[in-house]
Amino acid sequence: MLSFEFLLNALVAGLLLGGFYAALSAGLSLSFGLLDVVNIAHPAFILFGSYLTFYVNEHFGFDPVLAGLIFAVPAYFVGVAVYRIYYNSFEKTGAESLRGLVFFFGLFFLIEVILIITFGVDYRLVRAFYIGKSTSIGAVGIAYRLFVPFLVGGILSTVLYLFLTKTFFGRAIMGVAQDSLAVQLMGVDPIRIKTVAFGIGIATAVIAGSLLIIIGPVEPTIGREYIGRVFAVTVLGGLGSMTGTLVGALILGVAESFTSSFFGPSWALAVSFGILLICLAVRPSGLFGR
DSSP states (O other): OOOHHHHHHHHHHHHHHHHHHHHHHHHHIIIIIITOOOOTTHHHHHHHHHHHHHHHHHHHOOOHHHHHHHHHHHHHHHHHHHHHHHIIIIITTTOTTTHHHHHHHHHHHHHHHHHHHHHOSSOBOOOOTTTTOEEEETTEEEEHHHHHHHHHHHHHHHHHHHHHHHSHHHHHHHHHHHOHHHHHHTTOOHHHHHHHHHHHHHHHHHHHHHHHHHHSOBOTTGGGGGHHHHHHHHHHHOTTOHHHHHHHHHHHHHHHHHHHHHHOGGGHHHHHHHHHHHHHHHOTTOSSOO
16 A cells, blocks of 8 residues: 555655746746747757756856856847847748747757757766755655755746736736737837747746756757647646746646656656646636636
8 A cells, every 4th residue: 555655755746846847837938828939949948058057067166056047147138139030030021830930940959969069968967065965854855956946946937927917028028918919009019028028938948957957967858858848837827827837837747746656757748748638628728828
């Protein structure tokens, strides 16, 4: 018989994993959920952030989370440049549906090739005082390598939620998502707003990359494993909803944890997509979709 402690540990591990998934998906929730830009390259930017974190941790001893926050600033401007190229080449001409998707696919593989050429195909990891350590609360064991990404993911989701609901730019992003023409009639440039939002999405992806390499070693093709997960979290929670992204991430994290515990890790992703399909059949707009 399964013990209560075993089930409780699986639940806690799933919640911690879900917080990490929320960090991975926050940027995609902005670009795909609010801007309707299908950024397939999002996991590649996450992985790029992991390797930037590895480099400064290996050579300068920077804490991984601190490195992610530092690189988020230049990553924002990279996101701005990528969106301007995307807009001028595809969205402006009305060819964003298929050609724009191919553009992001190409960008995904370009980043992957750059990482392979630069760092090779070996697994890379980082060092920090909390990696490899854990604590216990009663019968529940908590690994710091999971707790730190959970904590940062929760803070990141909260900051984005407050940004979208309490600031001018945040409300403008929500307005562009609902009615771009109405926002334009009120004197706001929707392209500028979308550029800012996409830049923020790439910045959050780089922060998520610093969390990914805390959880475990990375190699240049590991980003492919997260394409399905980040889109599943974004769609399950409801397009454009930061609250939904967090809740959807926690649901998938718990589902994967229990599935891995009972049936093995190979079934985890299949169960997550099964939950997504059931949710879409019952509520196509997602849990918090409007």
